Amino acid sequence: MALIDTINPLLTTGWSKGDAGWSLKDYEARGGYAQLKRILASKMSQDDLIAEVKKSVLRGRGGAGFPTGLKWSFMPKAAPEKYVVCNTDEGEPGTFKDRDLLRFDPHSCIEGMIIAGYAVGAKRGYNYIHGEIFEIYQRFEEALDQARAAGYLGNDILGSGFTFDLFAHHGWGAYICGEETGLLESIEGKKGQPRYKPPFPANFGLYGKPTTINNTETFAAIPFILGMGGEAYLNLGKPNNGGTKLFSVSGHVNRPGNYEVPMGTPFAKLLEMAGGMRGGRKLKAVIPGGSSAPVLPADIMMDCTMDYDSIAKAGSMLGSGAVIVMDETVCMVKALERLSYFYYEESCGQCTPCREGSGWLYRVVHRIEHGQGRPEDLDLLNRVTDNMMGKTICALADAAAFPVRSFIKHFKSEFEYHIENRKCLVDPEVQRMGSGFFKAGAA
Amino acid sequence: MTKPNQMLSPEALRRIDREIAKYPADQKQSAVMAALVIAQDEQGWLPQEAIAAVAAYLDMAPIAVYEVASFYNMYDLHPVGKYKITVCTNLPCALSGGVHAADYVKEKLGIDFNETTADGKFTLKEGECMGACGDAPVMLVNNKRMCSFMLPEQIDKLLAECK
Numbered sequence: 001m002a003l004i005d006t007i008n009p010l011l012t013t014g015w016s017k018g019d020a021g022w023s024l025k026d027y028e029a030r031g032g033y034a035q036l037k038r039i040l041a042s043k044m045s046q047d048d049l050i051a052e053v054k055k056s057v058l059r060g061r062g063g064a065g066f067p068t069g070l071k072w073s074f075m076p077k078a079a080p081e082k083y084v085v086c087n088t089d090e091g092e093p094g095t096f097k098d099r100d101l102l103r104f105d106p107h108s109c110i111e112g113m114i115i116a117g118y119a120v121g122a123k124r125g126y127n128y129i130h131g132e133i134f135e136i137y138q139r140f141e142e143a144l145d146q147a148r149a150a151g152y153l154g155n156d157i158l159g160s161g162f163t164f165d166l167f168a169h170h171g172w173g174a175y176i177c178g179e180e181t182g183l184l185e186s187i188e189g190k191k192g193q194p195r196y197k198p199p200f201p202a203n204f205g206l207y208g209k210p211t212t213i214n215n216t217e218t219f220a221a222i223p224f225i226l227g228m229g230g231e232a233y234l235n236l237g238k239p240n241n242g243g244t245k246l247f248s249v250s251g252h253v254n255r256p257g258n259y260e261v262p263m264g265t266p267f268a269k270l271l272e273m274a275g276g277m278r279g280g281r282k283l284k285a286v287i288p289g290g291s292s293a294p295v296l297p298a299d300i301m302m303d304c305t306m307d308y309d310s311i312a313k314a315g316s317m318l319g320s321g322a323v324i325v326m327d328e329t330v331c332m333v334k335a336l337e338r339l340s341y342f343y344y345e346e347s348c349g350q351c352t353p354c355r356e357g358s359g360w361l362y363r364v365v366h367r368i369e370h371g372q373g374r375p376e377d378l379d380l381l382n383r384v385t386d387n388m389m390g391k392t393i394c395a396l397a398d399a400a401a402f403p404v405r406s407f408i409k410h411f412k413s414e415f416e417y418h419i420e421n422r423k424c425l426v427d428p429e430v431q432r433m434g435s436g437f438f439k440a441g442a443a
Numbered sequence: 444m445t446k447p448n449q450m451l452s453p454e455a456l457r458r459i460d461r462e463i464a465k466y467p468a469d470q471k472q473s474a475v476m477a478a479l480v481i482a483q484d485e486q487g488w489l490p491q492e493a494i495a496a497v498a499a500y501l502d503m504a505p506i507a508v509y510e511v512a513s514f515y516n517m518y519d520l521h522p523v524g525k526y527k528i529t530v531c532t533n534l535p536c537a538l539s540g541g542v543h544a545a546d547y548v549k550e551k552l553g554i555d556f557n558e559t560t561a562d563g564k565f566t567l568k569e570g571e572c573m574g575a576c577g578d579a580p581v582m583l584v585n586n587k588r589m590c591s592f593m594l595p596e597q598i599d600k601l602l603a604e605c606k
Binding site: 438 | 480
């Protein structure tokens with residue numbers, strides 16, 4: 001869907017015309033590619049460019065929140081062959097911002113990637129696009145053709161002597177490829193199993209060459225940062241949490257969708273922009289940063305502002321900015337069962353603690369949900385997560401463990417009720433009507 | 444074994460060549476995911492012969508291609524119906540009716556997940572996050588077409604459209 005509401009739009013300025021505003025001429029009409037032209041014409045130094053991005057305190061929008069300028073500065077200068085890779089493998093449940101970014105404004109990502117190529121000295125880039133959004137992949141390919149025809153991509157861009165080309169690679173259904181080294185393996189034509197780190201991609205990335213990987217939204221922010229200056233961008237947000245951010249709001253709100261707001265916007269404001277709670281029902285819990293982020297109960301969440309530091313202080317993560325809103329019709333055991341199934345299904349199987357642990361988590365939560373829970377099961381679940389967290393190559397094991405630990409921590413009495421009474425605390429009919437799939441009164 | 448040039452049409456090979464050209468000359472293997480998609484589009488699924496044909500065309504060992512084909516969820520290593528419908532039942536979708544939508548399709552078609560209707564028309568799959576949670580319930584038709592806001596009326600319409 002197109003944009004519904006925003007405060008201080010940057011990334012979403014081009015979204016207002018919906019599917020009619022994505023092409024090159026539309027992007028140029030709203031100032032697109034001006035920053036690339038300025039950098040090339042002024043022969044801006046790589047160091048100055050990276051310094052400007054550092055000033056903005058733009059932090060990685062894919063979930064980890066790592067400072068982008070710092071990441072770029074890790075690239076070795078002398079290496080002859082380097083790559084820039086964009087991570088649009090947006091599969092974190094709750095996240096759907098990069099899909100809309102590439103749908104409504106693909107050129108902002110393309111311009112950001114070309115500028116990144118210039119900054120780190122790469123001549124080639126790839127955008128890895130989530131397999132399930134094939135139509136978006138096709139649009140991105142079309143946008144690349146437009147950029148190439150206009151001379152923004154290829155050899156000797158705009159007569160500057162700078163060469164950079166960019167291609168799209170589509171995935172085909174593997175959550176793990178959102179992990180950056182799994183993604184690189186996948187581009188190389190292999191199973192998307194993450195690599196040991198170190199070495200980090202800045203030293204050993206795609207095809208073993210130095211590689212900078214950033215999220216789609218991160219790249220898309222670059223032209224805007226350079227347009228207004230790093231400091232002005234930082235000041236849009238709050239210290240250490242620069243700029244604006246896209247939040248994907250899903251679940252029990254009246255208007256699910258993407259909202260661009262300055263970092264530090266109160267959660268209550270975001271909820272209001274999303275139309276408030278569906279049917280005026282009561283907020284029960286929120287997962288503030290994608291399914292891997294610990295869940296927070298309503299009262300804690302209502303005191304948070306939407307930025308890395310506030311959400312971390314509350315005991316969760318801002319992650320990808322995927323805000324999953326749950327109302328009082330939700331059975332927390334059932335909700336956790338579905339998430340645990342996801343991690344069990346998507347574990348790549350490479351590390352034993354994750355491959356086996358994710359199965360244990362799912363099976364034990366499943367038996368609690370289905371009336372077979374045992375009094376010792378909550379301790380068992382916590383013990384299994386102890387054996388997973390920090391003991392694997394990538395963070396998927398931790399991502400599987402966080403929901404389990406946080407659901408039990410904040411909603412323990414609901415789990416205990418389930419085990420003792422062998423049924424949900426929330427009436428099944430109330431749960432059924434909560435989804436909005438059935439019209440009221442229908443069988 | 445079927446020869447590669449018999450398994451993949453000239454049009455498919457042309458499309459695969461376009462993918463190969465995206466990568467450095469010594470990295471043809473990078474095109475394997477796209478090549479398998481192209482082969483699956485043409486065959487409806489991925490029989491062993493198609494995997495072997497892709498392997499031969501990209502100078503890869505067949506087992507290396509099979510590893511890729513069996514790792515990613517959207518490759519079909521068994522025949523599927525003319526219309527493969529994948530329903531997302533992950534939590535954000537479920538909050539807005541994803542599971543109920545899947546139940547509705549099951550009842551309409553008389554099949555469960557991973558089953559195909561007797562007339563070979565529909566296969567139903569359970570999907571993981573498709574990255575469109577704001578449009579829930581979400582379904583994919585034949586991997587490439589996304590359908591949003593799939594409430595009963597929209598599901599009826601979709602199933603009627605599939606001839």
